[in-house]
Amino acid sequence: MKDFMLLLLFCHVASPVKHSLKFFFTTSSGVKNFPDFVAVGLVDEVLMGYCDSISKIPEAKQDWAKKLGDDDPQHLEWCTQQCLLNQYEYKADIDILKQQLNQTEGVHIFQKMDGCEWDDETGEVNGFAQFGYDGEDFIAFDLKTLTWIAPKPQAVITKHKWDRDRANNEWYNYYLTQHCTELVKKYLDYGKSSLLRTELPSVFLLQKTPYSPVSCHATGFYPHRAEMFWRKDGEELHEDVEHGEILPNHDGSFQMSVDLNLSSVTPEDWRRYECVFHLSGAKNDIVTKLDKAVIRTNWVSPSEFPAGPVIGGVVGLLLLLAVCITGVFIWRRRDNGFRPANSSDSSSSDPSSVKDAALN
Numbered sequence: 001m002k003d004f005m006l007l008l009l010f011c012h013v014a015s016p017v018k019h020s021l022k023f024f025f026t027t028s029s030g031v032k033n034f035p036d037f038v039a040v041g042l043v044d045e046v047l048m049g050y051c052d053s054i055s056k057i058p059e060a061k062q063d064w065a066k067k068l069g070d071d072d073p074q075h076l077e078w079c080t081q082q083c084l085l086n087q088y089e090y091k092a093d094i095d096i097l098k099q100q101l102n103q104t105e106g107v108h109i110f111q112k113m114d115g116c117e118w119d120d121e122t123g124e125v126n127g128f129a130q131f132g133y134d135g136e137d138f139i140a141f142d143l144k145t146l147t148w149i150a151p152k153p154q155a156v157i158t159k160h161k162w163d164r165d166r167a168n169n170e171w172y173n174y175y176l177t178q179h180c181t182e183l184v185k186k187y188l189d190y191g192k193s194s195l196l197r198t199e200l201p202s203v204f205l206l207q208k209t210p211y212s213p214v215s216c217h218a219t220g221f222y223p224h225r226a227e228m229f230w231r232k233d234g235e236e237l238h239e240d241v242e243h244g245e246i247l248p249n250h251d252g253s254f255q256m257s258v259d260l261n262l263s264s265v266t267p268e269d270w271r272r273y274e275c276v277f278h279l280s281g282a283k284n285d286i287v288t289k290l291d292k293a294v295i296r297t298n299w300v301s302p303s304e305f306p307a308g309p310v311i312g313g314v315v316g317l318l319l320l321l322a323v324c325i326t327g328v329f330i331w332r333r334r335d336n337g338f339r340p341a342n343s344s345d346s347s348s349s350d351p352s353s354v355k356d357a358a359l360n
Ligand SMILES: *[C@@H]1O[C@H](CO)[C@@H](O)[C@H](O)[C@H]1NC(C)=O
Pocket: 100, 101, 102
């Protein structure tokens, strides 16, 4: 009994949570009708604030972040300053880079991601700051040596220049290891009712056509720390399974899908499969048995093929013709017959429409 209690205690303690704070800065040149500087801040992958070169004023994207701005004008001022300073700095950087790389014409994008991950159990902090140019890694800060890593020859000039700026590198060290952790804790404390909640998703089985993989789709969960997998006879499957990414919904929750290719599974064996959703911090998993009756689809069953034994070449030929015509018919149906809700297949890119489709 004592051992059991200890084990329970251990299990509880052994679930540390890594919280994160990330800032993304995007500076562009040559892109028409788009602000040339955009910054966003995310706590635990939830959009917290936004600012751009047109409005210049940070905009809170969560109720708790609005309240924080009202209660703590100094913090709001810090955010406003960051928005302006980063804007000037990265606009200057992109101009220097364009010159250096002889790319004064055309569209160019300079991106930065920085922030930290904080383990609420061990207190361990991982800070990061990295830049990208035109969609590829450009330069990254190394917290161990307080120098810059240039993965490409084009970035070597920048590396040497930035390495010499000791004061700036010391600032990065302080910001990424100390200030960033203080900020995560502040945000988690302010937004705890929302950021530290757990919300279980709705789970659906979706299938585009009777021959498509069956997609196990979970939507509406929070936080983004979740796992989903298929199992057969109680064992996790790795073959014929395709895992989708965790994607944000518009309402601050998340969604994900895992597809299972059933083309070599006989109908009698279907009952041996089930989809399991596990949310970090939740006691119970959501288990969905594979069952034809609960699969949602927009597939409209085509008219039956001529059935029964086929005698003689002429009938065979007629059948072939019929199959061809039916084939065209099926194709047309697939083309026109799908309702807008066909975004419920796993390849959809609009999370909210999937959610709506799934709930219809
Ligand atoms: C850019 O052009 C100048 C002069 O035309 C040349 O000296 C330099 O090597 C070029 N730089 C790159 C990165 O191609």
